[in-house]
Amino acid sequence: MSELNWFMWGLDLFSGLFLIVIGFAVLAVIYMYIADKMQTKQAVRHNYPVIGRFRYLFEKQGEFFRQYFFAQDREELPFNRAERSWVYRAAKNVDRTIAFGSTRPLDTAGTIMFMNTAFPTQDEDITPIHPLTIGTHCRQPYTTQAICHISAMSFGALSRPAITALSHGAAQAGCWLNTGEGGLSPYHLKGGCDLVFQIGTAKYGVRNEQGHLDDEKLKAIAIHPEVKMFEIKMSQGAKPGKGGILPGIKVTAEIAHIRGIPEGHDSISPNGHIEFKSVNDILDMVERVREVTGKPTGIKAVLGDVQWLEDLCDEIERRGEDSAPDFFTLDSADGGTGAAPQPLMDYVGLPLKESLPILVNILIQRGLRKRIKVIASGKLIVPSRVAWALALGADFIASARGNMFALGCIQALQCNKDTCPTGITTHNPKLQQGLNPRDKSTRVANYNHNLHHDLALIAHSCGVTEPRQLKPSHVRIVLDSGLSISLDKFYSHMDK
Helix, strand or coil, X not given: CCHHHHHHHHHHHHHHHHHHHHHHHHHHHHHHHHHHHHCCCCHHHHHCCCCCHHHHHHHHHHHHHHHHHHCCCCCCCCCCHHHHHHHHHHHHCCCCCCCCCCCCCCCCCCXXXXXXXXXXXXXXXXXXXXXXXXXXXXXXXXXXXXXXXXCCCCECCECHHXXXXXXXXXXXXXXXXXXXXXXXXXXXXXXXXXEEEEXXXXXXXXXXXXXXXXXXXXXXXXXXXXEEXXXXXXXXXXXXXXXXEECHXXXXXXHHHHHCCCCXXXXXXXXXXXXXXXXHHHHHHHHHHHHHHCCCEEEEXXXXXXXXXXXXXXXXXXXXXXHCCCEEEEEXXXXXXXXXXXXXXXXXXXXXXHHHHHHHHHHHHCCCCCCCEEEEECCCCCHHHHHHHHHCCCCEEEECHHHHHHHCCCCCCCXXXXXXXXXXXXXXXXXXXXXXXXXXXXXXXXXXXXXXXXXXXXXXXXXXXXXXXXXXXXXXXXXXCCCEEEHHHXXXXXXX
């Protein structure tokens, strides 16, 4: 067959296939037209068949198009492009400098700025971060030199390779990893990092058949040398006043076994501990866990009403300082990585900028500041936010979403749907294939190392030798007038 004949044969074949495709497309349009006109649930589709479908497509895809094509560097929520870019570069351990000036507006109300000194700390005067001990009254106190740690993310909310990468990354960085409320999985233990075991309202992993604490299961968890502390979660930033939500599509057989729940069913934690009716009950559980495990035990909460905190301090004063929690993890109302009702995510609880000074001031006034270590959590993913929290009185910070970005999270907002495109929050094996724990653990470690490094840059520019020496006087906040005021004066004014 000549080349011409081959060409004509190929052209005929292509034309035939093209007509078939066009035919199927026409049939699809006819089908959609009929289906749209016959349905009455969506008025747009009924009144504008076929074309009306684009409205729903654009609505669904709009958040992704805005992220890449329309949002400015500093305007996107919950985390803007500038913040995510810094984390990505820190995780990859590449150049983190920028040029030609900041894109951050410095005259907007609420903007924070650090006050550099004429006499910045010289290299020879820099001191290593001072180790802090939590639970000095415990049989097994915990000492760590790191300031920045990995906040609570459970196996279930996160995938197997994601938890594995976080465990190895935390071990390389020398920080702790909080297990989240989903129990202790083999993947938390894989890297040999320090762990904080979280006791949620459902008490997964340490509950009996009635949903109460099981002392024997507590002991079994505490036997692991990696488990350094226990955290009793009362509430969390994503949904203050409601327990954890893990959709049934993410409850695999393995997760169901670890949690002690049916496979494929929604994992809905109670909105509070069934034992808690008063602050006495909180202290009773803290003391019980601490006595059974021998390890530091604290509480985690989002502040709203603060009267219970005053009552807690009253009861500690009555019982004695040794009865106090060893630490208080303060979550911000704008925190949260998992599924949550929007009314709670948007409107319930205090953000960290208001609750952290309240907590610290109460502990100072009641003489408990040295006894109870403060761990701040909630959108503290970049050095400036960490430095700000330390200046307000935090001893440590814990970040979940910062470390998710280090794993490769692209803020696709699919955490609750088991469709995460980066394999971090999905249990779909195909989607998990792109998440290599070995590679991502290095990025987690890089991120945490560089977070500490750039945090020190801010501290040294303010003239202190290590970050925990930052005070409110080192920070100013912009008012509505466009002028700034130091944080200590700002909060003094707020109190009045």
